[in-house]
Amino acid sequence: MYHIIINPSSCTGKGIHTWHRIKGELDRQSVPYKSYLTTHFGHGRQLAEQICQASTEPVKLIIVGGDGTINEVINGIPDLDKVNIGYIPAGSSNDLGRSLGLSKDPLLNLNNILQCRQVRLMDVGVITGSDKKETRFLISSGAGYDASVCQEALKSSLKTFLNHLKLGKLTYILLAIKQIFAKPFMNGEVSADGGAFTEYHRILLITTMIQKYEGGGMKMAPDADPNDGLLSICMVHGLSKLLIFFLLPTLLFGKHTRFKGVETFHCRELAVRLSRPEVIHVDGECPGDMKEYKIICQHNELQLLQ
Structure with missing residues (x-):
């Protein structure tokens, strides 16, 4: 099960269009997921905290949005050791995606996340x-x-x-x-x-x-x-x-x-x-x-x- 937090307003609406493409691919592949749309500043943090607190298993959490969205989410996670994070850039600057060498194609990023067999560790x-x-x-x-x-x-x-x-x-x-x-x-x-x-x-x-x-x-x-x-x-x-x-x-x-x-x-x-x-x-x-x-x-x- 994947939990997906989406900022629909990122990059003046790019986030919601990116999500529609991702959702179509998830449904086509019959991937189990729950999606959550942010509605206000700080909502990503609240959602991440709620998701982690409600789960007794390690969490697979995908973020669709810009650099600010993923920053909100990681600050809402109580224990990073219990969460695997996937990131699909959909912002205006996308500096994290650029630094990590992520593709500009959201479906390619999605499939890399779904097919990942070994996590990449990163400093915080x-x-x-x-x-x-x-x-x-x-x-x-x-x-x-x-x-x-x-x-x-x-x-x-x-x-x-x-x-x-x-x-x-x-x-x-x-x-x-x-x-x-x-x-x-x-x-x-x-x-x-x-x-x-x-x-x-x-x-x-x-x-x-x-x-x-x-x-x-x-x-x-x-x-x-x-x-x-x-x-x-x-x-x-x-x-x-x-x-x-x-x-x-x-x-x-x-x-x-x-x-x-x-x-x-x-x-x-x-x-x-x-x-x-x-x-x-x-x-x-x-x-x-x-x-x-x-x-x-x-x-x-x-x-x-x-």
Whole structure:
């Protein structure tokens, strides 16, 4: 039995059309399943929790939607060890699908899930703020510039318009250009793996990656490996806004890491203390502002049907 959570509104209606194709194939193959359509923000989390609590057997859970949908679902699962997850991308950015090399054909992804004989293990990031609340992420978490892009994209009518034209990824590019000049720099301190804090000024972003891509195809962490048990950190600091603007295209190809002012490293745990609360994103969703937070990598925590 497969449980399938679908976000029908993902990518301005792409989710429901993708689900209709998947449903037809499931019925054709006589695959047993139960389906659940999300109706509001946070509903995926609620559904995942209800499904897991009602089951005494290991759960096979398929998610149809975007990066935000799968983030909701994994945060609703009480125990990841008891769930095998299949993912069929149907969002506007689909950074997780891109990083994992998933097909753009939902039926091919479905059949790979149904025919899977051995799960793929994948790392999970966990961010904890001063309130001690833990939030999981599969792609990335960031403070500063990329979080501001995500926050504006979530409420932007431009994203809806471009999704209708099948140009949803262009949303992030346009907002990325705008936010270079709109987002103030940050100041703060960073510690890796319990070491001493290092102070930084004029910080554009502090991004923690599990996968290679975020923001609709920006190759923020070209060396990230979702199975190495490590967080891939990218910090940009001490650069002028004008120089950052000209460096922006290099993000598309992962070539930004060669420039002075772009600092990258790997660690199992990252602690950040900012001079003021800043918007934080997890997999493109923005749960709130944080001044201090810690991120850890849980090695091979997710069991992926692929």
